[in-house]
Amino acid sequence: MRERVIRWVLLLMALGVLVTLGLIAFFIFQSGAGLIVRVGLGDFLGGTVWAPTADPPQFGILPMIIGSIWLTAGALVIGVPLGIAVAVFQVELAPAWLSAILRPTIQLLAGIPSVIYGFIGLTLLAPLVRSTLGGPGLSILTGAIVLGVMILPSVIAVSEDALRAVPASIRDGAYALGATHWQMISGVLLPTARSGIVAGVILGMGRALGETMAVIMMVGNALTLPLSPLESATTLTSNIALELAYASGAHREALFATGVVLFCMIMLLNAVATMLVRQRAFSRRTTS
Amino acid sequence: MSPFVELLAEHYQAEHPGVAIDVQGLGSSAGIRAALDGVSELGMSSRPLTAEEADQLTQMVMARDALAIIVHPTNPVTGLTTEQVRALFAGSITSWAELGGPARPVVLVSREAGSGTHSAFEELVMQGTQITSSALRQGSNGAIRQIVADNPDAIGYISLGVVDDTVRPVAIDGVTPTIAEVQSGSYRIMRPFLIVWHRDHELSPPATAFLEYIHSPAGQAELIRSGLVPGEAAP
């Protein structure tokens, strides 16, 4: 009898995750979807003017979408090559003592609060960018550099897993054909681990898209459609956090609606990443 | 305006348990209407009354919200006209050279939509012209001040009460923004925070006491701490 109760309790706990996800989706959609319907999805996503307190108010989030894309792309440009390189280093090149230093380093980088990253970007990097490259300093470039570092741990972890999963037989085969170490890595190891690495990249993409506090501190939050990385921009996340405190009525609804768009984008990305990881595991099971 | 009245109401209720002050911030027109119709004993307004409204209401200036246009201390520009500030923030003037300064691009720093400071700036300076989309946006007066203090090309607007010596406020239309100039009315980028009530209405004792508190040194000190300029003496 007691066993039955315990089983039910544990089942309820397990369902809690699904309930939470459902609640989040429900409340966010309920608070924001109405405005998207009233404004029209096309005008909301494609509108270039965000003037929620004007008369009449305009709710176009295209500048934020473009800003998010710019920033995420920049973060990937910085973080992915760096991350894959470090993963390759850990798996193939690192002497044991250096690997032992690098591992906690990466763990610590993952643990540093995002507001500290943002602060470093704000006080150290932005003035540097402004004095050497021009522009206001608080720009997409500054954000991309710091965000690239912030997604390193995610990219490294998944890529490392993918690289380690490549069977020894495949590596040995490359050597047997006369490949140098680098040729084995570039010609055989990386391509074989490709889907896992791509999953890591998509994970990093999701993290970059979802980052809020660091971004707000570093990119200046101008409402333009940016044409260069030296310009300031706004992302979907930073606009929500910036305006939520004083927003009311339709303005607040519009911010929730922005949250709906963000939620959908990130859920889609994560689903793709999960599918890729599962596909890789499945194909491994069937081929080896 | 309502955050400030809420702040005062909170302090007042803490010291006078048993008195309930209910603050509803629904906009100046709603506040004036509520006082005219008797729906609420006191109304709040952050815009001056029209002639007809002033006929039927008694008004009291709770405090004044003055905006200072600030630049970096090394910026050679010390005075601007309201039209020039409007042109700057509309994006028509893009280089400091056009104002007699160095040939550097102007970096605008603004507040986010929805903030009281932002709406005051739009009302008093922009007057219908849109702020250009290339203006940086920050979430607080302090953040704007910090950016302007760090960037010689930056210009922004903050509450007068938040100005310190890391930034320099520019004179507008020949008037330097000081508390005296604001109270005398010569510095015009300011809006009065009014408490209004119906001319024929006899104020209840709790209402009178609360209004007295607003004008007491303690009440005014709270408002000054929040960045406002003191109002006039109690009626």
Place this chain on the structure above:
Amino acid sequence: MAYSQQTARGDYAVQRVAFGCIWVAAIVTIAVLVLIIGVILGRGLPSVSWEFLVGSPQDMGRAGGIFSTIVGTVVVGVLALLIAAPLGVGTAIYLTEYTVESRLTRAVRFGTESLAGVPSIIFGLFGFIFFVTYLGLGWSVLAGSLTLALMVLPTIIRVAEESIRTVPRGYRDVSYSLGATRWQMVTTAVLPSALPGIVTGIILAFGRAVSETAVVIFTAGTALNLPTSLLAPTRTMAVHFYILAVEGISLPNAYATGAVLILTILLINVGANALLHRLTRQRTRR
């Protein structure tokens, strides 16, 4: 020279360049961490004193210490974990011990992974809409803890499941052969062995809760007073650091708060790893 020798030399040149770049990447990664920690600790530690840690913030944080924010951080974080840990470990136990792979378990795992991917601002929005507004909790310790608990739940589930799976099958079989019920088997044979991993995971989840800002600002508020009840608003160290940093209230205090934050994270990470080593060594020694 023979063709094969020429190409070999070219190949090795390419390799040297490639490996050079990779080594640079590794060094850069370490350098970045050293830079961040060095700058914050270097500029912040001098301002950190005993008075700073136990003193209350004065003048909106311009002077005084950060005691109320430390209290806020600890209360919100510990409460969040008190809520999330049982839920997470319970879910992990259910997934590993009480069912077989089925549509339900796949759905729960999908839910866990999806929840793990939800960005913090969405959690902040949800916490604001649901806990602060709909349930009427207002900006409060409770609203902040509940939202944070939901945010770290996937981490705990993942770590707990991993740890439980590493427990050898034999432990379970022996337990059953001695006549244990499933629950007895779980609590006496599986959990104690899985404990090091689970505890480490909980400590790391606490680290995440400490670092969170977007969630806490919109659920627990930014009030500087010591929270007097679960329904009172509070400010955590990360939020305080953010406000000090962005509003230029006091740069020295911002660095000092940042230094305390980094030290806390360092402590949590080092502590979790050391605990894991000690507990695992104890287990294997027995």
